[in-house]
Amino acid sequence: MQDDSGPALPPAIEHVWGLRGRPPRGPRPGLSVDAIVDAAVRVADADGLAAVSMSRVAKELGAATMALYRHVGSKDELLTLMVDAGYGPSPGPSASDQDWRAGLTRWAWAEHDVLRQRPWLLHIPITGPPITPQQLGWLEDGLRCLESTGLAENEKMSVILLVTGYVRNEATLTAQVAEGSRAAGVEPGELMPAYRRTLSRLADPARFPALHRVLAAGVLDQDDDPDDEFTFGLDRILDGVETLVRARASAGAGR
Structure with a gap:
């Protein structure tokens, strides 16, 4: 038995x-x-x-x-x-008038805010899939955002893994850059300008032409808003998910 x-x-x-x-x-x-x-x-x-x-x-x-x-x-x-x-508790299911993308965006930003407020969470090793009540609550609410997509259940889980992986990676990068800047005595808002000056001295335009085009365009003249960077990356990921959702809908309509 x-x-x-x-x-x-x-x-x-x-x-x-x-x-x-x-x-x-x-x-x-x-x-x-x-x-x-x-x-x-x-x-x-x-x-x-x-x-x-x-x-x-x-x-x-x-x-x-x-x-x-x-x-x-x-x-x-x-x-x-x-x-x-x-x-802590998850943000709860998305509002009834939200589509899957708006709901998942809200969910991702909620996790983003937790990890920004408590970066020490990022230093605790992940030893397995979520199993505690709060973590399963977050997983449940993320999956519920995808209920109307028509995706298979394994695809929904993969989407949640992709999104939460992006959120954690962005939060880790932001926290590490901030820690490194503080350790180096770099003032807030001066990291990218200092980096630009260093690259201008070290990077030969003949060897790094693409990088010098970035410098010439003023991309590194000031620090980026971390929220802008997060929004850009999350939107690109959800663009890909939306393409998959549309493909599954088209395939279902063709049957």
């Missing part, structure tokens, strides 16, 4: 789904999984993911480090719970 119960879930996952609580062994009064996660998120928001440790979180709560392990079995468990809490 086939066992449909599935593999055993990590305690952290069972907790966020309310499947079971970690049995207490004389825990400090007031200490709970939720309180520990909230404290860890506060530390990450203030000082970045590198500052998060079991001892730092315990200090935040005024508790002994070992007391935390009665509720959260390891730092990896804590990180899993932090991702769920850090993302």
Whole structure:
């Protein structure tokens, strides 16, 4: 007989789904999984993911480090719970008057805003597909945006993977450039002009003619608005999805 119960879930996952609580062994009064996660998120928001440790979180709560392990079995468990809490609830399904493209654009911008506000989320390794309640809520709402497209279910999943991959990549690039600029002492708005001056000195026009045409056009005279860059890339991705949607509709009409 086939066992449909599935593999055993990590305690952290069972907790966020309310499947079971970690049995207490004389825990400090007031200490709970939720309180520990909230404290860890506060530390990450203030000082970045590198500052998060079991001892730092315990200090935040005024508790002994070992007391935390009665509720959260390891730092990896804590990180899993932090991702769920850090993302928070999804923006919800798109409004009834929105088409799939408007809905998916709204969904992508919502994820974009979370990752801009909490770039430490980008430093937590992805070890598998989403499984926590908040993450599955985001996935559900993204898929619901595509309900009217006529795409196959596997295609809808692929579209969501493509869009969220773009959002994460853009957020990672933006965060890394900002960190690098701060470390180099470059003032906001001066990164591209400084880069242009450097390229003008280093890049031989005979060897890099295409690059010099970019320089001559003034493309690097000022920093781009990151939101403009995000909009450009997202629109191009959705243009491709729209082409696929139209192709599937044409194929369906021809049957």
